[in-house]
Amino acid sequence: MAEKRRTLAQLAEMVDGELLGDPTVTVGGVAELDAAAPDDIVFITKPAMVELLTASRAAAVIVPPGVEAPGKPAIRVRDPYLAVAVIHQWFVAEPFVAAGVHPAAHVGEGCLVPSQVCIEPLAVLGNRVQLGERVVIHSGVVVGDDVMIGDDTVLHANVSVRSGCRIGRRVIIHDGAVVGSDGFGYATDSQGNHFKRPQVGIVQIDDDVEIGANACIDRATFGTTWVKRGAKIDNLVQIGHNVVVGESTILVGQVGIAGSTKLGRNVVMGGQAGTAGHIELGDGVMVAGKSGVHNSQAAGAVVAGIPAIPHRQWLRVSAALAKLPELAKAVRALEKKFEKLAGSI
Amino acid sequence: MAEKRRTLAQLAEMVDGELLGDPTVTVGGVAELDAAAPDDIVFITKPAMVELLTASRAAAVIVPPGVEAPGKPAIRVRDPYLAVAVIHQWFVAEPFVAAGVHPAAHVGEGCLVPSQVCIEPLAVLGNRVQLGERVVIHSGVVVGDDVMIGDDTVLHANVSVRSGCRIGRRVIIHDGAVVGSDGFGYATDSQGNHFKRPQVGIVQIDDDVEIGANACIDRATFGTTWVKRGAKIDNLVQIGHNVVVGESTILVGQVGIAGSTKLGRNVVMGGQAGTAGHIELGDGVMVAGKSGVHNSQAAGAVVAGIPAIPHRQWLRVSAALAKLPELAKAVRALEKKFEKLAGSI
């Protein structure tokens, strides 16, 4: 691919940053401080990193407010982390190459496949699948009947999307993820035998969602399991049937959301956390990793523990818990001293 | 597909229910209260839902004992949840279409493949695989050598079944699940190097089992990892080598069962729960979500926590734990008051 280059002035404009130093310096990529080539731009997120700058070969640096970068041209921004994401994304973005449908892919009947797509060998589309422009479907992907996939969406290798599901634009689904498998629902008779409840709903994934490798999102029993715009779901996350994941919500690796639970906007759940079913987490709720949320949480709540309690309380409980054996000992000692005193009066 | 229809009388007979109202009303499907079309049957599971009935367009309703359904023909049953599962399953069941073996599937040597099967494009059967009648193997499935699969079993996309495993009848395995990968067993020398213990056993899945997306069931070191009849295993569950999962046992999403553990019949483990290896959970044991079971549990035990303790005790412990900082403070206050009192006598 052709190399991309931008002047520091152009990059500063891209992220609405303050230019410090020579605007004509050209940059060819983004790197970390200690691995930068002479035409890379690097970034520091806190003042303490400034001293590492001198050893870096980088052409320029992105710095946070109040920080000087002696000897290097710089762009100063409110949030270097955000600026570097935008600039780096620009550098790595490649023009779409419409390889078309590889002859060793399998496309069912009645599909709508624009010419501007890339369907790799040994990918499988069922019948009546509708693809948007510039969709990329990697090898080993299996797309069921009647699935709709929006513009610029990428399905990585061995992803499975079951029939009837709808996937928005600019969605990225990583390898092995499953969208639309049956929800886990049974009715049990008096002898303990389980009867499968048909799972006739779908999964809807809105625009700009990213789904991690081997994550699973079950279809609804009735209706829709819904992952809203901009939600980011990490590897091996489990989303039960009829769950709603709110806009820009973040679910870190191995999180599990039980059936019919609704997560608001910008919820964050740490790794291996889980929720019970049929509860609601309001906008901006934060759940610490490994926690288990049993009850609905109001918007803005920050919780931890099993069952989850307010995080501040959890910190105090955890600290006290580690000293519990000593507390028990103190109580026993006090009981003895009390008995002795009471006996002596 | 042709539309199915049944009169209310026929449906009542199907679930051994009491008919209330016009037996000739015909029904074309099952829906939820608020989404029902005029020829659907709906269901209510508790009396409080009755008031929602009037707004529903449904043709008829399934109700629990003691509940009236004013203005709607109804079927009254002991367990509406169970009745609706049976009726809904009847409506969604489709006649098997024997598409045969797609030319873009790969079938090894010496396989036994009846004409009444459906092997989709880019599915792979190894050598000497034996399939029952009406087996459905979706795209991307890889079945190893010498595997046996019973009648009416469905393997969804990208499932992997390793060599020698045996799968019963009416089994459903969802996308990406792995059956028969090597158990996790090593011997370690004095320098800390691990030597792989060969895993030469198999996995046996009995009739009517359902296995969730991306779940993993390891083959035995020697002998058999065994999932018994009617067990239901959710997405991303991990079953170690030589585990036995009893009949009709339910393992919710992301549960992990360590090697050689035996689960009895009708055990229920909540999401993200786990067990140690080499223990036994008796029939009907219930384990709360996120719990860690370290020791064997007698039949009927209900446990929670890490390590798991009786659930009733766990509820009391959890309540006390949330107040632990206050308890510690109370003890310190008492100590001071005691010292003061003792000093004043």
Added chain:
Amino acid sequence: MAEKRRTLAQLAEMVDGELLGDPTVTVGGVAELDAAAPDDIVFITKPAMVELLTASRAAAVIVPPGVEAPGKPAIRVRDPYLAVAVIHQWFVAEPFVAAGVHPAAHVGEGCLVPSQVCIEPLAVLGNRVQLGERVVIHSGVVVGDDVMIGDDTVLHANVSVRSGCRIGRRVIIHDGAVVGSDGFGYATDSQGNHFKRPQVGIVQIDDDVEIGANACIDRATFGTTWVKRGAKIDNLVQIGHNVVVGESTILVGQVGIAGSTKLGRNVVMGGQAGTAGHIELGDGVMVAGKSGVHNSQAAGAVVAGIPAIPHRQWLRVSAALAKLPELAKAVRALEKKFEKLAGSI
């Protein structure tokens, strides 16, 4: 395949063991005590198992130090578990059969594929993939561009290895595992919208690593996510971007390692345990199953709990915790008695 046979003398030499009894007895395989055929060798790991020996039909037995095996020829070794792993591995190892590249596999441009390989039907290699000698790639595997795979490595069905990753020699990757999916990294603007941070690093898997079914190892943001020699990773484990897994480290099923965390050599983490990101676990650290490690741990630490504390302390805390309601009751009783006493003086 031809049957393998070895005399007891040959097997004793293979594991540097002490021969007890007839050295000319021949052995054709390894089995467990109760399932042994007459030409199998069995093993006992503790003296109490000796009494089971008489009922076994086995030809010979491997015993630990200080144990006699009345009536059976035996090999006595320091660690029977290790000896049986070595002997069993020898019996099950099969000569490599170079089936070559199946015509229904797809190989991209510029690949380096030796004649001594086995690429199964419907496996996919991207462009410029380099394979070592005797590599086995099962059906449904998708290998991205520019991947390097070392001698004698096996990728089981439906594994995905993304572009640029490097896999060593004698590596085993089980079905559905994903190597090199994007790390989970975003920058968030003031409105709560997430911007993807490009993940331009790779994953490097060193020699003799084994990776379980449906495990996920993310590529680095910059640089390398690194799994070092001899590490053993179980099913459904999640390894975040830029993690380092030390030599011979063991991660049991469903463990999660958050981004940039470094695990030393011979670390052991029990099932469903997890660590925070950006911490270090020194050599030989042991983490109990289901624990959550929030802070770095010195070499040799043995920890448990959420947050993880020293295991010995955790045992005392757990014991005290189960009695916490009684402790609270005792404190309340003591308070009352104290008030009464204080009031009476």
